[in-house]
Amino acid sequence: METVRAAEAALAARLPDGALMERAAAGLAAACCSLLGRGRVYGARVVLLVGSGDNGGDALHAGARxxxxxxGTTAILLGTRAHGGGLAAFRAAGGRVAEDPYEALAAADLVLDGVTGIGGRGGLRPEAVPxxxxxxxSDAVVVAVDLPSGVDADTGEVAGEALRADATVTFGTYKPGLLIDPAREYAGALRLVDIGLGPHLPSVPDLEALQHQDVARLLPAPAAESDKYRRGVLGVVAGSARYPGAAVLAVAGALRGGAGAVRYVGPARDAVIAAHPETLVHEGPPDRAGRVQAWVVGPGTGEGPGAPVAVAEVLASDVPVLVDxxxxxxxxxxxxxARTAPTLLTPHAGEAAALLGTERAGVEAGRLAAVRALAARYGATVLLKGSTTLVCGPGGTGPVRVNPxxxxxxxxxxxxDVLSGLAGALLAAGLAPLDAASCAAYLHGLAARRASAGAGPITATExxxxxxxxxxDVREP
Incomplete structure (x- = not known):
C-alpha cells in the first residue's frame, strides 16, 4: 500500500489542509445515506468504531455529516487517541462519545468500521475484538471505511480476527485485499469513491481486473478468409478409462471457445465422438496426431503410466501448452x-500446494503470494483457480489479474476441464497465455452465472x- 500512501501524500500536498479527508468523508457519508435509505437518515442510529488512524478520522467526519x-451518531473510541480534527467536527455536529459501547451497538441501525486502515497487520487488537x-x-448494517479492519490490504490475507462488513466504501483505488480471498469475503459489496488519486497512482498497478470491453478487444474473430487452421487447432490429451468425462468436457470447452478444430488423443475416443462428432480423434502419441497450434494436457488422465509420457511429449512440442x-x-x-514455447499452468489450491511443496491452507490464506511464487518457480503463466481466480505472467512479476x-x-x-479447453482454444487462436487465461476465466465465470441464473446449482456441461x-454478452453487451 506504499503506492497508495504516496499518491495520497502527493495529492494532499496540493490541497488545503484536511480537504482530502473531507472528500473521503463526503463519499462515505453519501454511501451510508444510500444504505440507510434516503428517507431514513433522519433519526437513524449510527455508531462509529474509531481507531487512532486516518480511517478513524474519515469515520468521524462522515459521522459529523x-x-x-x-x-443520532455515537462514537466508540478504540485507539489510544482519536483524530483531533475529526473528533472536534463530530462533537460540534452533535455527535457523542459512548460510555457503554455495547448498549450503543445493540440499538444501532448502521455501524461504521474505522478501527484500522491500510497499514493494519495481523488482525484486530485484543481490546477491539469484543x-x-x-x-x-447486532442487527446493524456494517460499513467498512476503506477496507474491513483486520484484513491485510496488500495480500488479502486474514491473519487474525477481522470485522466482516456488509459493504466497504474504499477511496481512490481498489486495494488488493478487497479483491482477493479470504479478505474479499469480509468486504461485502464494494463502492469506490473517487477522491482524485488517479493522476498520482502508478501507471502499472499491482492488480488488474478485466472488464467486458477489455475481453471483447482480446477475443479472436474469424475473418472472411479464415479456415479451421487459421482459427486455431487445439490438441487435447485428456481422459482415461476411469474419467472419460474429463475428455468430453475439455473438448466441449475448446469447441465452444472458438477452436477451429480439436484433435483429441486419449482412451476416451468413443465418449468424445459420441458427444462431439466434429472432433478429430487419434490413437496417439501426441506428436503423431497432426498439426496443432496449442496443446491441453492433463484433465482426467489419472495415475496410469501413460500420463507422464504424454506430458513429456507435449512439453517437447514447440507450441503453447496448457497443463492442468x-x-x-x-x-x-x-x-x-527448458521449453522454447510458452506454458500455462492451471492448478487449484491443492495442486498449487503440491507444486510449491507447501500446505494447501497456506496457499488459500496467501493466494497472491502463491500465484507469484508458482509463476516465478516454473517460469510459466499461472492461473490459480478458486473462489478468487488469479492469473500471473511468467516470472511472477508484473500485475496479477483478478477475475471478477x-x-x-x-x-x-x-x-x-471446461476452463482448460476454453483457455486452450484461445491459446491456439494466438492469444498470449496471460490473455488466454484471463479471457477464459472471465467467459467461464459469465457462463456459470448464466447457467445458475444467479441462484441455482449447475453442472459443468451446463x-x-x-x-x-x-x-x-461480451462482444455485444
Whole structure:
C-alpha cells in the first residue's frame, strides 16, 4: 500500500489542509445515506468504531455529516487517541462519545468500521475484538471505511480476527485485499469513491481486473478468409478409462471457445465422438496426431503410466501448452523452463500446494503470494483457480489479474476441464497465455452465472453450454 500512501501524500500536498479527508468523508457519508435509505437518515442510529488512524478520522467526519442530516451518531473510541480534527467536527455536529459501547451497538441501525486502515497487520487488537463481535452480532448494517479492519490490504490475507462488513466504501483505488480471498469475503459489496488519486497512482498497478470491453478487444474473430487452421487447432490429451468425462468436457470447452478444430488423443475416443462428432480423434502419441497450434494436457488422465509420457511429449512440442489437473503431477520446473514455447499452468489450491511443496491452507490464506511464487518457480503463466481466480505472467512479476466473474456454484466436478479447453482454444487462436487465461476465466465465470441464473446449482456441461451466450454478452453487451 506504499503506492497508495504516496499518491495520497502527493495529492494532499496540493490541497488545503484536511480537504482530502473531507472528500473521503463526503463519499462515505453519501454511501451510508444510500444504505440507510434516503428517507431514513433522519433519526437513524449510527455508531462509529474509531481507531487512532486516518480511517478513524474519515469515520468521524462522515459521522459529523450524518449528524447534521439528523442521524443520532455515537462514537466508540478504540485507539489510544482519536483524530483531533475529526473528533472536534463530530462533537460540534452533535455527535457523542459512548460510555457503554455495547448498549450503543445493540440499538444501532448502521455501524461504521474505522478501527484500522491500510497499514493494519495481523488482525484486530485484543481490546477491539469484543466490540467488533458485538457489532457483527447486532442487527446493524456494517460499513467498512476503506477496507474491513483486520484484513491485510496488500495480500488479502486474514491473519487474525477481522470485522466482516456488509459493504466497504474504499477511496481512490481498489486495494488488493478487497479483491482477493479470504479478505474479499469480509468486504461485502464494494463502492469506490473517487477522491482524485488517479493522476498520482502508478501507471502499472499491482492488480488488474478485466472488464467486458477489455475481453471483447482480446477475443479472436474469424475473418472472411479464415479456415479451421487459421482459427486455431487445439490438441487435447485428456481422459482415461476411469474419467472419460474429463475428455468430453475439455473438448466441449475448446469447441465452444472458438477452436477451429480439436484433435483429441486419449482412451476416451468413443465418449468424445459420441458427444462431439466434429472432433478429430487419434490413437496417439501426441506428436503423431497432426498439426496443432496449442496443446491441453492433463484433465482426467489419472495415475496410469501413460500420463507422464504424454506430458513429456507435449512439453517437447514447440507450441503453447496448457497443463492442468493430473498433468501437473508430472511437471518439474526444469522441464517447463527448458521449453522454447510458452506454458500455462492451471492448478487449484491443492495442486498449487503440491507444486510449491507447501500446505494447501497456506496457499488459500496467501493466494497472491502463491500465484507469484508458482509463476516465478516454473517460469510459466499461472492461473490459480478458486473462489478468487488469479492469473500471473511468467516470472511472477508484473500485475496479477483478478477475475471478477463467477459464482460459488462453479465449485462443481468438471468445471475446471471446461476452463482448460476454453483457455486452450484461445491459446491456439494466438492469444498470449496471460490473455488466454484471463479471457477464459472471465467467459467461464459469465457462463456459470448464466447457467445458475444467479441462484441455482449447475453442472459443468451446463457451463459449457452457456459459453456461446457469454461470448455474445461480451462482444455485444
Amino acid at each position: 450524518l449528524a447534521r442530516r439528523g442521524a 466490540v467488533a463481535r458485538a457489532a457483527r452480532g 489437473a493430473d498433468g501437473l503431477r508430472h511437471l518439474t520446473p526444469e522441464a517447463v523452463r 466473474t463467477g459464482t460459488p456454484w462453479l465449485a462443481t466436478a468438471g468445471s475446471g 457451463v459449457a453450454g452457456h459459453l456461446r451466450a457469454a461470448w455474445q
